[in-house]
Amino acid sequence: MAATLEDRHVVVIGRSSGIARAVTESATAAGARVTVAGRDPEALAHAYQGNVRAERVDVTDDQSIAEFAQRLGPVDHLVSTASARARGVLGELDRAAVLNSMNTKVLGPLMLAKHLAPQIASDGSFTLFSGVAAFKPAVGYLGVAVTNGAADFLTRCLALELAPIRVNAISPGVIDTGAWDSLGEEGKRAYFDHFRTHNPARRIGTSQDIADAVLFVMTNPFLTGVTLRVDGGEPLT
Ligand SMILES: NC(=O)c1ccc[n+]([C@@H]2O[C@H](COP(=O)([O-])OP(=O)(O)OC[C@H]3O[C@@H](n4cnc5c(N)ncnc54)[C@H](OP(=O)(O)O)[C@@H]3O)[C@@H](O)[C@H]2O)c1
Known part of the structure; x- marks a missing residue:
């Protein structure tokens, strides 16, 4: 039976939009007490209009x-979406x-696990983020791929080290979060059109697709050491 998030403390690290926001809103809707955390807690507090606790990390x-870790106190579920992409050809x-x-x-x-594990509930979880580049290498994405590959491997190592705390990762495909805005309006449209016509799901992912997966890995008590690929089947193409 899936665990409930009712009154559990969920900590979401990342920005105030995109996937982190969808996870925060979904966990809140499921009854969790959510702390959002990032480098600019004032901006996070402002973005959420004071409806969640905002912390600096x-x-x-x-x-x-x-x-x-000291300020947080007991934690049930930790999610880290933090990322700094190294895009570009070699x-x-x-x-x-x-x-x-x-x-x-x-x-x-890795360091979040080291410092926070002692205060994560034994029936709690830690969710990391990998990404499709690790499972479908492409020219221009070497730095992203090796990072996501390492995050996938780290997930399995931590699942053993932190047991019985469950540790999983989500590997998103191409998701329209604003992460692709640097391609420009035209570039982004062409990029998205390519993926939505080639991948088996025939669409670009949404932040909600990924938040639903995060809630699933947080609440399934027999799931650990897994990188769940929510990528529209992109690596099959
Ligand atoms: N969007 C996609 O298509 C896609 C595809 C594959 C994988 N993913 C992965 O999914 C996750 C979420 O993606 P997203 O597109 O919603 O967000 P994102 O654009 O990857 O945002 C990640 C955020 O992490 C925060 N961050 C960066 N360095 C940090 C640090 N040192 N400490 C704390 N926070 C830091 C930044 O927030 P601030 O700028 O507010 O500081 C940054 O905006 C990421 O791990 C991403 O790599 C996304």
């Missing part, structure tokens, strides 16, 4: 994580961008 900074990649990507999406969750 920079997942690339161990002291920030340790202080965050010739354009610099070490700092790749390091920042790994630091944010791999070492960040």
Whole structure:
């Protein structure tokens, strides 16, 4: 039987929009008490109009994580969507961008696990984020792919280390969160058109598709060590 989120403390790290927001709103609707956390808690508090607790954390900074853990108190479910993409072909990649990507999406969750595990409920969970680039390598996405691949592997390692706390990851496909706005209006339309006509689901994903998956992995008590691919079947093409 699925666990309920009623009155459980769910902590969501990430920005005030996109996937983090959909997870926050879905968990709140399911009865959870939600804390949102990121580098700018004032902006988060403003975005949510004071309806959730907002906290500061920079997942690339161990002291920030340790202080965050102290302020949080007991946690039932932790979700980290934090990410800093290192897009570009090999010739354009610099070490700092790749390091920042790994630091944010791999070492960040590793250190979050280290500092927060003692206060996560034994029937609770930690949800990380991987991404489709790990399962369908493409030119221009090397830095993203190796980061997401490492997040997938870290998930399985943490599922063993933190047991019985369950640890899973979500691997989104192409989701219209604003993460692709840097391609420009035209570029984004062409990019999305390509994916929606080629993938087996024949559409681009939504933040709600991903939030539904996060709630599923948080509440299924027999699911751990899994990277759930919610990607419209993109790696099959
Ligand atoms: N959107 C997609 O198509 C897609 C595809 C595959 C995987 N994913 C993954 O799904 C997750 C959510 O994606 P999204 O598109 O909704 O959001 P996103 O654009 O990836 O946003 C991630 C947010 O993480 C926060 N962040 C960055 N560095 C941080 C740090 N050091 N400490 C704390 N927070 C930090 C930033 O928020 P602030 O700017 O507010 O600081 C950033 O906006 C990410 O892990 C992403 O890689 C998304």
